[in-house]
Amino acid sequence: MIDVLYFAWVRERIGIPKEKLQTNAVTVMDLVEELRAREERYAVAFSDLSALRVALDQDLSEFDAPLDGVREVAFFPPMTGG
Amino acid sequence: MIDVLYFAWVRERIGIPKEKLQTNAVTVMDLVEELRAREERYAVAFSDLSALRVALDQDLSEFDAPLDGVREVAFFPPMTGG
């Protein structure tokens, strides 16, 4: 089981801030493909990956990174703090 | 008559902060030569012009600048504010 978190407009499009998933995805990209196939709202949220960022266990990462040992995946748009 | 002001170690070496002088000096350099010739303390204070700065009527200037119309000349070391 893996915790998947969504922030900002990704959270709004998917409609929930967080969910627990059972997945066999090897990389972040595999997980994205699984999510896209689930429901239209996921397909929309993940339609343009260049507009998305991913963090693995609270460290910024890449879409081709492996999920092995990861407990928390977060998807969100580019940050706009400061 | 022209007001001549001295600051920091220039003031300390010459021993006074300000004096009024009657001069026919055409440029700042002419005035410096006049002062150097006056007394040892002036010669010492003006021995190394690269260690000195000059302001004419409260604007930074150069040693070859003309004194025509100038009412206030100030000599001091490079600034160390901030």
Add this chain to the structure above:
Amino acid sequence: MRVVVQEAPFDAGAELNAFAKDDTDIGAVVSFTGVTRDVSGGLSRMQIEHYPGMTERALTQICEEAQTRWSLADVLVIHRFGTMEPGDNIMMVAAASRHRADAFKAADFLMDYLKSRAPFWKKEVTTDGADWVAAKDSDEDALDRWN
């Protein structure tokens, strides 16, 4: 080093006065304060979302990186989340050093990294509706200055 992530307002002046107060060998303190700006004249409020846990972690890493790059006596980052009115302080950073160049560079670096690497997202609520603020390419490009 002090990293604060909070919903409550903070007093930038009081923070500046308290910062690096006990260091006797600093000559320079640079601070940056980010203020909720009413760009269009129609902003009613700004909402800031963040990623609890990762936020503190990312800000701490950015401060540590600044401390390895420059000789700093102290570093401060305060960032708010929640709802802000126009004119409210959103965040501040401060860097204290013996030398002014280090303090300036560190504060500038902290801002550039905080902007694009700390998980905050701004949403502007105007009379016309609410919109997520888009990240600027110029903010991402600014990071190249530090490579």
Add this chain to the structure above:
Amino acid sequence: MRVVVQEAPFDAGAELNAFAKDDTDIGAVVSFTGVTRDVSGGLSRMQIEHYPGMTERALTQICEEAQTRWSLADVLVIHRFGTMEPGDNIMMVAAASRHRADAFKAADFLMDYLKSRAPFWKKEVTTDGADWVAAKDSDEDALDRWN
């Protein structure tokens, strides 16, 4: 624009909070505070001499130059003269702008020019005696950055 030359101490935090308070379209405030530093551990006090009249004139010119170079909502310079103890604030500058890059550059510029172009002279009084602080070549060289 506010240029203050005074012997009395000032409250940097209160100044920061009061600065650009009524501007609704600023997003960024950068401040620099210069502190009396006890470099050798033996400093008992710092004496700062200045050139009344020219000081205000030079600081005003430097602020005006910053305002022509960057888009600034407000600029502040406060500089003390007289006797300071270690840890006392000597001076501060602040710049407010819509954009952080302008505020950073303006504050950095103000400091570089103030250091080498405003008529202040520091004298360090230590247990070994009193010495005028020598100007650093690096401070003069720093001005080349703005040409």
